[in-house]
Amino acid sequence: MPDYLSWILLAVAGGAFAAQPEAPQPIAAPLRELPWAQLNFLHTTDTHGWHGGHLQEPSFSGDWGDYVSFAKHMRDKADADGSDLLLIDTGDRIEGNGLYDASEPKGQYAYDIVKQQQIDLICTGNHELYKANSSEDEFYFTVPNFKDGYLASNLDIYNPDNGKLEPLAPRYKKFTTKNQGIRILTFGFLFDFQGNANNTVVHMVEDTTKEDWFQEAIRDRDVDLILVFGHVAIRSKEYDHLFKTIRSVQWDTPIAFFGGHTHIRDYKTYDSKAAALESGRYMETIGFMSISGLHGTKSKKPNSTSETDIYDDQTLIKGPKFARRYIDNNLFSLYHHSGKNDSTFPTEHGKNTSIMISKARHKLELDSIRGCAPQDFFLNRAPYPHASSILSLLELNILPDSMAKAPRVDKEDKKAIVLTNTGAIRFDIFKGPYTHDTEYLVSPFTSGFRYVPDVPYDKAKRVIDLMNNEGPLFDDIAKLTGLEKWMLLPPEQYQGRKDVHIEPVVESESDTQGWLDTIKSMGQTILRPVIAKYGDKKKDKLIPGYTTQDDLGNDGDDTVHSRIAFYNVPNCIQSPIGFNPSDEDDKPKEPEVVDVAYNEFIEAWVLLALKYLGHDVKQEDTAVFMQKTMTDILTEWVQEAWPPKKGKCG
Template identity: 55%
Template sequence: MIDRFLVLSTVLLGALGAQPSAPSPIAAPLRELPWGQLNILHTTDTHGWHGGHLQEPQYSADWGDYISFAKHMRDKADEDGSDLLVVDTGDRIEGNGLYDASDPKGRYTFDIIKEQEVDIICSGNHELYKSNSSEDEFRQTVPGFKGSYLASNLDIYNSETDTFEPLAPRFKKFTAKNQGIRIIAFGFLYDFNGNANNTKVQPVEETVKEQWFQDAIRDRNVDLFLVIGHVPVRFSKETNLIYKTIRKVQWDTPIQFLGGHTHIRDYVRYDSKAYGVESGRYMETIGFVSISGLSTSGKDGARQLEPRKANPSFSRRYIDNNLYSMHHHSLKNDTTFATPLGPNVSSLIASARKTLNLDKTFGCAPHDFWLNRAPYPSNDSILTWLENEVLPDFITKSSTDEATPAYIITNTGAMRFDIFKGPFTIDTTFLVSPFTSGFRYLPSVPYEKATKILQLLNNEGPISLSELRISHLSASSSLHDSALRESDLDILTPARRPVNFMSEKGISIPQTERSIAQVPLASTLDHGATKLTPGYTTTDDAGSDGDDTLHEPITFYDVPNCIAAAVPPAHPSSSSRSSHLSHSSNSHKQEDSDDEGPQTVQLVFNEFIQGWVVLALRYLGEEVDAADTRPYAGGKSFTDVISEWVGEHWTC
């Protein structure tokens, strides 16, 4: 039986999402939002998915729908005398055709996102990888959210003044309009060092020592510290340091963290007056946080409770981004939900998608291919498909030396999403792999050492990724600038996942494991009179009731950091000595076998992992440097490799 905290419509929601091709959301049991004195709507790591998920009903609402939803929630707050803030914590770009398919990239994105009234916003690491995207942030996004954008530890080069300057104000102090809650807000980025050279990210350890920060946290006329940032809220040295630094001088003032980067739903308790939330990824989740029991002032300005005497309570919900949830939580329906602005933004998204021809089809996938929903290796694994079909075909067509076998390595994080059965479109290519890095190669590497590289990158060898990172710190400065760091594991590996998605053994996986890509939702499990859809079933520090929608848990399977494929030479005379090469990852553990493999191979690799490949080879005794590598296949990107293969092999 559904408990009293859950509600269910007696009929399916009939209206489609705002985008013409969006599927209708599915009715499901919902938990009510724990509305409080101060309420916050939170998005993070949207990665260009502002058009919503056009193949997944549970996440099919778009940015225009979110604008309407936020407006209704603000109106509700005004009506009952509470307050509502809207927050975004970065990584708004890269990962969807709406951003990646335009020239220049992001041509339409800014005009879309700026229509939402956001109270506090900050940068993520993806805004900073390239100088043009960080310049767009400086010239467009920051002015578009003037007074809301914060950059506590981020500077950018201003060509007009020929100096580095703060990307935006370091912090702000403001008073919530209805309750009179005095808030000091910060906007941080984790200690990211993969940024373009027109930006500088100051380590948080240095930032918290600066006078402006020390003065801000000593302000006793504050009721709440609101620390937003593109920073994980759990097991993060940056978050822990900020928390401890504030607590050293303000042991009793409430603190709310809003983080991101790890693509998970999570809620962390630091103490009875300090909590942190992350709100998922890819516009799948709208986070909702509420705080009650804060010190306030009435219209006459009189304090009703001093901050140090406040005894606040904190709550959270993770809202599935679809119209069914939005209608219910805003107390609206199909005819009353749309605001004047929301549908206009939805139309802007639809127009941009049409201009970019995002629905153009390369081919049709014969079945679903999963990043984590299927075991690896298996026929339903997207990685097995890459390893056995796409990468060997790419190497065969691109080989610079047919007499020498080739061995290709790529990071699994280059794949960001699942492939669903049916049309594989321009949009799909960017959903699956949005990164522009190409491939590079070394013309002659001992085969035995090439296979050991994969073991090292997958933590199967004598050293781990963290030890490679330590090696990198002492390595030659001539290493390629794109060498991976531990902080870049959101690209090295698939994004991390909610803590209680179940493994194939039915054992709850720790939060630090990787995330699952979502299944297209369909009713599969009876729950009383209701069939539950597969989806997020999050357990966090507040329990297992955080998701607004009751779901059936999704089974997930772990995958390696990197995969590899090997291709023998084309002519038969060399086939015998190359028979040791296999497309299966299991063969990569056979280097100690008595079978005679090839002596050398062309080592091809995704450019993004070049730094790690070079380090691994050095560890294995090869005297190589980044300068020894060469462009492969004319610099063709992984995205192009996949779309071309689909066009040649998958018919509709």
């Protein structure tokens, strides 16, 4: 059936709602078929607690229960046609959504929700390791929940029961698929992360590949596929090294990589027999990869009659063929790809999982309203500075208003400069309710604010330049602490991205001033719309969304979208507190000294920058500036600036 015809028929068939009652109805859109084949994979990564789905974006409104139902139908399809299906998750399941962050202890409901899905291969991400308690939760909950599916090829933990250092999970495993008898050797890695708490040890990937167990494992010739999955960007030095190391001893064995960490949709071809998939962020995407032409012990052509079936009788001779698709996580897509409808799609297990999510959200009061946003504010879908940039809102309104209440500033009439990394903000603010859940979607981190007292202003004002420009600062920090420059940024900008269009910012000075004036006055009129909202089809027949360009071309997204613009942002932003350096009348009144306050997460960079500028201070010379996190500051500002009327918005 042609793609557009199937789109029309599904649209006519009537509406279907996501399992979470608050979620918006998905919007009919043209779809591309899944390239179903001999061996198939569903892949999630960087879900960051968004297991309830997106409650303000129809394109991503499916929840974890919907994914449970979808996976069941796809497993049934594999069993019926003699193919195989495996589910993979590559980490960062925590931090970034009230479903995880709002409970005490954190994750009180999240671990039980995640384990409802039958995931065949799973590993950790860096977010599971920042805090000792979250890595111990992996040890106590996630590892036993997924038993031998959890792998930790380069990760150890000090066993919280006996204090001994041991692998968090098995280093690797070998197994045979159910229907095709494909023998798979698999490893689960984490990138060379050095920001973990001291109860875990991450071994460098290059060092790990030199270990005897790894060298012995990769020399096993009785395998049909080597599968490397991990919380690793697919265009990284770690995966390049793993590919070269494996290929040096397995010159003809197909290799499949699954990655994560950079929050993007991407696919990479290493050679004719090796490829990699990365599947986005925040449960927006369910990644799909298929491979045909593998020599399994039961190899046979699946009984599929799909016109898009890429498996044929010659593929075993020709070698493997890889294909991919990025599925928008909403019921419109999931119904279509599973061949189900609103009455046949929900499984009992899936419905029960959705009920678990709904009950947890209710207990955590995630829908309780903190304020009412007058417009959309975007992290990357607006240029910076701009009236619709959340960073401009933070820099020009939230930080100055909030930090002026810090005890040292408020009581002693001190002047300050406050800096934060842009990666402290993780998501957009949409017009309408700013809820308890939104608090964690926008900024889930627990870092407070510290300061260096009485820094000469001529040095303090130059810190931001060092933080936002290339230079030895970042090389030295990496050598001293293992912290990398990318840690300052939103993850989507770590290595650039191919899944959306990167828009150059070329605007006139008067335009820029207009944006600033608008944001300062908190006007509700956006001077120039940056992006059409999801579902706004007045100007476009297609809804805006991902338009991925990867190594296979531009047809990877399952849903045909109009283009979203994406803008790069700086590493850090800053706000003056108690004075205005941009006002010409105030130039002679610039302070001689200021406190340099900062998000505690960026302390190492700030202190080294000050040292470069001739103001050498130690960590013990710093102090607490404000006993609040970024989450607290944002919420308190919203409650005061955008109060709801009688507990409601609009």
